[in-house]
Structures are given as C-alpha cells and as structure tokens.
Amino acid sequence: MAIRDHFKAVYYDPSLEGLPWGRREIERFLPFNPRPKGREELKEEILSLSPDPIGDGKRVLYLAPHRGSLLKPCPGTKGYSCCGYWVGNVAVGCPMDCTYCILQGYLNEPIITLQLPWGKFFDELRAKARGPRPLRVGTGELSDSLVLEPFLGFVAEAVEFFARFEGAVLELKxxxxxxxxxxxxxxxxxxxxxxxxxxxxVVEEQERGTAALMARLKAARLCQQRGYPVAFHFDPLLHYSGWESDYQMLIEELFRWIDPRGVIWISLGTLRFPKGLEKIIRQRFPRSWILSGEFLPGEDGKLRYFKPLRIEIYKKVLSWLREYPLKGFIYLCMEREDVWEAVFGFRPGGTRGLKERLESHTEEFLRKW
Ligand code: SF4
Known part of the structure; x- marks a missing residue:
C-alpha cells in the first residue's frame, strides 16, 4: 500500500488556520489539496453517505489540534494485569484493515486523525518520565507506528528525540x-x-493491507542489523484447526531471520474483544472465521476463549519459544494472575509488579546491549 496514493482526501480543522504552527501543518499537506471542514460535519458525511464508514474513513486524513494530553497510560482492563505501558497517540486510526481490530468499535470517528502539534508529546514526556527507570512508551495502540511513515515524518523526529532522552524507551509497533x-x-x-x-x-485472511509475514521478518532483520533492539507480539493468538503447526512454523521462521539474543521482549495475547465488536466483524467481514470458536465474557466484559484453552495456547507457544536462547522478557498481555501462574509458575504481582519487572528488565537488557 503506497500511503501517498491511499488517502482520497485530506481535511483540516478550520481553527488551524489561525495558528502559526497550524498553517505550517496545512502547508505540509498542500500536495494533497487539504480542505477545511469541521470534525462533526466530516463525521456525519461519512456516516450518512458510506455503506462502510469504517472502511471508507480509513482513506480520509484529518489534521486537528489536540487539546488534551497526547501521552497517556495504557488504559488496561479491570481484573487483568497490564504491563504499565504509556501510549503516545499522535495518530488515531489505521489505514490497514484487520478483521479483529478493536479500533473498529473503540474509535467513535471513522477517519484517521493526526493530533497536532506532536511537539506536545515530547514536552509531556519530559515532564512525566522522571522516575528511576525508563518508561516504556509506544505509538502503536490507536494506530500502527510505521504505516504512515515516512510520509508523516514523526518517527524520524521521535527516534532522534529518544536517542538523547534517558527517561523513556520508545516502542514502534x-x-x-x-x-x-x-x-x-x-x-x-x-x-x-x-x-x-x-x-x-492469518495474515492473508484476517489482516487486510498489512505486509506479508516474510516482508515483516526481512524488515525486522534489517533493523536488527542496524543495531535496533527488536520485539515481537504474538497477539492475537488465534485458535483454529491447524493452529499448532502454523504457530510452530511461524516461530521457526522467525528465528531463521532474527538473532533471538537481540529480542528485548515478546508478548502473548489470545483473541479478545468487547461485546459490540462481534456485530461489526460479522457485518464487515462475513467470511471471517475468527468468531467461530467459543467465547466467554471476562470480568472486564471482553469476550475471550475460555481459560483452560488460553492456558493451553500460552503454554504451547511458550514451549516453542523456549527452544531458542532468548534473553527477552516474555509476558502475557491483559491476562489474569491465575493464568500467569498456570503458564509461568508465578504471579507478576498485578499491574504494578509486571510494570516493575518489565522496566527493570528493559534497563538491564539495554545496559548490556
Ligand atoms: S494493523 Fe493494528 S491498528 Fe491497523 S487495522 Fe490491524 S489491528 Fe487495527
């Protein structure tokens, strides 16, 4: 997907015209003929005119001043251990289209918004990251960290900022x-x-518009060769006929391309989604098989595979990963303490305990890197 050809329209909030930095942002997008339009009007237009507002909204870029905070703690979920991650929401929305993407139900605007000015993100980081250990910060929660690059130019600025900043480590997912x-x-x-x-x-059938697995692994290898620590997220892990051999082969392929000693962390998370998302998936992707399993609501209201199945999946994937000399921290994303105990033989100590473990691992790993 060539991102320059992807967007069919670029709009901006009219208030940007009254701000010096706002006018500079508009100018940056002049080759796309950006037009002023109120956010509500744009939203209404897409919702009322399109048979698939979520899909069509992915081709509209909206430049908007952001009045709140751009740096936020990952919202986590009640009753499940979170890793204490921070998220930088410079872009909200994603041009790719995965069947299971929770943004389909989570975002109330079917457009891709660039929350400006992104310099605020760096200011907020300087104010927030003053603890003894580096914060882990990511930009891939409400979008994909690299899909709009180098078109946006944010990532080059961010990597150079973090290279000189001791208080935090950036993850581009x-x-x-x-x-x-x-x-x-x-x-x-x-x-x-x-x-x-x-x-x-799964990539071919459920992750529309994303790069093929081999392309991702080759890109990861290039980054590793350039000295970047790399990480991997097996999330969502899906349960289907043949999943075991597929994930086993995936892990074998991964370590054909990547030196396991340079992997800083790996997360595992089985498919989970809020109740309302089911209907959206069935409407937008009627041929998708991801909902064919049995799902039960958890304490946080999200639907998940039932606990014994989740434990079985985690244990098997973990055993395949442990065949390699990994030094990275392997963790479960949004899981219960009893599931941790069944899989790893210990409880991380809730969100606080998991955050501390990950931060001290990060510090240690990078010191030896
Ligand atoms: S790449 Fe991530 S953010 Fe983009 S559609 Fe897929 S799941 Fe959603």
Whole structure:
C-alpha cells in the first residue's frame, strides 16, 4: 500500500488556520489539496453517505489540534494485569484493515486523525518520565507506528528525540515492512522496533493491507542489523484447526531471520474483544472465521476463549519459544494472575509488579546491549 496514493482526501480543522504552527501543518499537506471542514460535519458525511464508514474513513486524513494530553497510560482492563505501558497517540486510526481490530468499535470517528502539534508529546514526556527507570512508551495502540511513515515524518523526529532522552524507551509497533526511514537514524538503542506476528494463513485472511509475514521478518532483520533492539507480539493468538503447526512454523521462521539474543521482549495475547465488536466483524467481514470458536465474557466484559484453552495456547507457544536462547522478557498481555501462574509458575504481582519487572528488565537488557 503506497500511503501517498491511499488517502482520497485530506481535511483540516478550520481553527488551524489561525495558528502559526497550524498553517505550517496545512502547508505540509498542500500536495494533497487539504480542505477545511469541521470534525462533526466530516463525521456525519461519512456516516450518512458510506455503506462502510469504517472502511471508507480509513482513506480520509484529518489534521486537528489536540487539546488534551497526547501521552497517556495504557488504559488496561479491570481484573487483568497490564504491563504499565504509556501510549503516545499522535495518530488515531489505521489505514490497514484487520478483521479483529478493536479500533473498529473503540474509535467513535471513522477517519484517521493526526493530533497536532506532536511537539506536545515530547514536552509531556519530559515532564512525566522522571522516575528511576525508563518508561516504556509506544505509538502503536490507536494506530500502527510505521504505516504512515515516512510520509508523516514523526518517527524520524521521535527516534532522534529518544536517542538523547534517558527517561523513556520508545516502542514502534507495526504490521508493515516500512523501515527504510529508520535505517539511517542515530537511535542509541533507545527505540525498539516491534512486529505483531501471525502465521501466513492469518495474515492473508484476517489482516487486510498489512505486509506479508516474510516482508515483516526481512524488515525486522534489517533493523536488527542496524543495531535496533527488536520485539515481537504474538497477539492475537488465534485458535483454529491447524493452529499448532502454523504457530510452530511461524516461530521457526522467525528465528531463521532474527538473532533471538537481540529480542528485548515478546508478548502473548489470545483473541479478545468487547461485546459490540462481534456485530461489526460479522457485518464487515462475513467470511471471517475468527468468531467461530467459543467465547466467554471476562470480568472486564471482553469476550475471550475460555481459560483452560488460553492456558493451553500460552503454554504451547511458550514451549516453542523456549527452544531458542532468548534473553527477552516474555509476558502475557491483559491476562489474569491465575493464568500467569498456570503458564509461568508465578504471579507478576498485578499491574504494578509486571510494570516493575518489565522496566527493570528493559534497563538491564539495554545496559548490556
Ligand atoms: S494493523 Fe493494528 S491498528 Fe491497523 S487495522 Fe490491524 S489491528 Fe487495527
């Protein structure tokens, strides 16, 4: 997907015209003929005119001043251990289109918004990251960290900022192979480049518009060769007929391309989604098989595979990963303490305990890097 050809329209909030930095942002997008339009009007237009507002909204870029905070703690979920991550929401929305993407139900605007000015993100970081250990910060929660690059130019600025900043480590999480802009940068190992991985069958059938598995692995190898710590997220892990051999082969392929000793962390998370998302998935992707399993609501209202199945999946994936000399921290994303105990033999101590473990691991790993 060439991102320049992807957007069919670029709009901006009219209030940007009254701000010096706002006018500069508009000018940056002049080749796309940006037009002023109120956010509500744009939203109404897409919702009323399009048979698939979520899909069509992915082709509209909206530049808007952001009045709140751009740096936020990951919202986590009640009753499940979160890793104490911070998220930088510079872009909200994603041009790719995965069947299971929770943004389809989570975002109330079917457009891709650039929340400006992104300099605020760096100011907020300077004010927030004053603890004894580096905060882990990512930009891939409400979008994909690299899909709009190098078109946006944010990532080059961010990598260079983090290279000189002791208080935090940046994670760029992606399903693309768009790393060309990263390779020449001075990163001082303070940026982790991370890929979400799934077997080729899942990529082809459930992750529309993303890079093929091999392209992601080749991109990861290039980053590793340029000295970046890399990370991987097996999330969502899907249960289907043949999943075991598919994930086993995926892990074998991963370590054919990647030196396991340079992997800083790996997360595992089985498919989970809020109740309302089911209807959206069935409407938008009637041929998708991801909902064919049995799901039960958890304490946080999200639907998940039932606990014994989740434990079985985690244990098997963990055993395949442990065949390699990994030094990275392997953790479960949004899981219960009893599931941790069944899989790893210990409880991380809730969100606080998991955050401390990950932060001290990060510090240690980077010291030896
Ligand atoms: S790449 Fe991530 S953010 Fe983009 S559609 Fe897929 S799940 Fe959603």
């Amino acid at each position: 992606t399903k693309t192979d768009r790393v060309e802009g990263l390779l020449p940068l001075e990163h001082a190992s303070r940026t982790v480049v991370a890929w979400s991985l799934n077997p080729p069958k």
